[in-house]
Amino acid sequence: MKIFVEKNNDKFINNLILSLNWMGIETYSSEIDQDLYKIYHYYPFNVGVFVASKFNHETAQFIAEFYSRPNTKMIVYHDIYRTDIESDFSKAAIHIRNDKEYDKVKIPELVNHFLFRNVGLERKKNSYAVFLDNSKELPEDLGELLYPNTKLHINMFNSSEIQHHQNLGLISEIDKANILNTYEFFIDIHHNYANEARLCGSKVVDVAQIKNHKKPRNPKNINAETYKNFIRSTIL
Amino acid sequence: MINTKQDYGFVLLKLEDNLTTNKLLQNIETIIENNPYNQICIFNSSNQKIGHHSVPVLHLNQSKFFYGNLFLFDIQSAIITKSYPNIYKRYFYATNIPWEKNRLVDYKEWNDMLDSDNLEIIAQNQYIADIYEICWKKPILIAEDFTYEHIKKVLE
Numbered sequence: 001m002k003i004f005v006e007k008n009n010d011k012f013i014n015n016l017i018l019s020l021n022w023m024g025i026e027t028y029s030s031e032i033d034q035d036l037y038k039i040y041h042y043y044p045f046n047v048g049v050f051v052a053s054k055f056n057h058e059t060a061q062f063i064a065e066f067y068s069r070p071n072t073k074m075i076v077y078h079d080i081y082r083t084d085i086e087s088d089f090s091k092a093a094i095h096i097r098n099d100k101e102y103d104k105v106k107i108p109e110l111v112n113h114f115l116f117r118n119v120g121l122e123r124k125k126n127s128y129a130v131f132l133d134n135s136k137e138l139p140e141d142l143g144e145l146l147y148p149n150t151k152l153h154i155n156m157f158n159s160s161e162i163q164h165h166q167n168l169g170l171i172s173e174i175d176k177a178n179i180l181n182t183y184e185f186f187i188d189i190h191h192n193y194a195n196e197a198r199l200c201g202s203k204v205v206d207v208a209q210i211k212n213h214k215k216p217r218n219p220k221n222i223n224a225e226t227y228k229n230f231i232r233s234t235i236l
Numbered sequence: 237m238i239n240t241k242q243d244y245g246f247v248l249l250k251l252e253d254n255l256t257t258n259k260l261l262q263n264i265e266t267i268i269e270n271n272p273y274n275q276i277c278i279f280n281s282s283n284q285k286i287g288h289h290s291v292p293v294l295h296l297n298q299s300k301f302f303y304g305n306l307f308l309f310d311i312q313s314a315i316i317t318k319s320y321p322n323i324y325k326r327y328f329y330a331t332n333i334p335w336e337k338n339r340l341v342d343y344k345e346w347n348d349m350l351d352s353d354n355l356e357i358i359a360q361n362q363y364i365a366d367i368y369e370i371c372w373k374k375p376i377l378i379a380e381d382f383t384y385e386h387i388k389k390v391l392e
Contacts, residue, residue: 147366151366151369155370163337165335165336166367167336168346169342169343169344170339170342171343171344
């Protein structure tokens, strides 16, 4: 089984690629850049995962040409919902999406257990991590907690758009796991990495809790499926 | 002469004919006068200075063989000297916040540079000191000017 995943800098695609590699499944990921046929020539894959926001005529032509071949599966990941792709390729491809309302293949809440786990590193006391993840503006309430308003040790990561002295640069999923293993608190502004933080032993807080000096309540049970199970049930 | 932990190298990548460089060289001269038994020199790669300062200047290439401590004045010097094997401490004189403008650089690179075990930070003012403490590590000293008087605590 050979899998091709179109690169896209988001949580799902990044963790999908990492999990496939950890599971020992032969995987190749890259940008397509109008080279999909060339990629297929050098790496004839059985499963292709394509990203809706980057979908173009070449991808459409490729799926139409190859989907009916034996042992072949085409998957479109709707990072943005493209109804045109879904209707044009309703039979040719499986459509997956991160949305509660979506009635086709909805991506459940997923956690990459291979990567996000507590490895017992020393923690920086009273340190707070924030993943901005391509945000273009700072959340206003978070700004109230930053220097010079306070001297809290809040470090923000992963936005090239926000110029701020506490924004410390770009990070990968592996860096995120490392940060969640070394920071005492995690401020989950996008409600996207709370489960991962808990698995890594970082306490999840929100801005209001910090302002009101409230202690975080972190549930012990984590209700999320593993990427491994999702890959087995949907991708393979 | 045997090299000691009290030997100091000053990494000044560019020596230009301007007021800032003159002032800095004067200060290094004063440090030499006050520490006559220590080996003190400048490591440099581009020298456009018509000098009358009595400070030994060696090519930057020589710095990798230096035993002792290094004073650094820019982030490039911190990158260059990161893996030098014979350095006891590196003192980075922080006058700005380089990661704020270079937002496309990976966090890992900044972390390797600025949260390194043998790197100590000397901040130019309280604002810089606060930011470095919040983001990386607490500066050991605040020194408004890089003068002997301001930094002699580090040299002692």
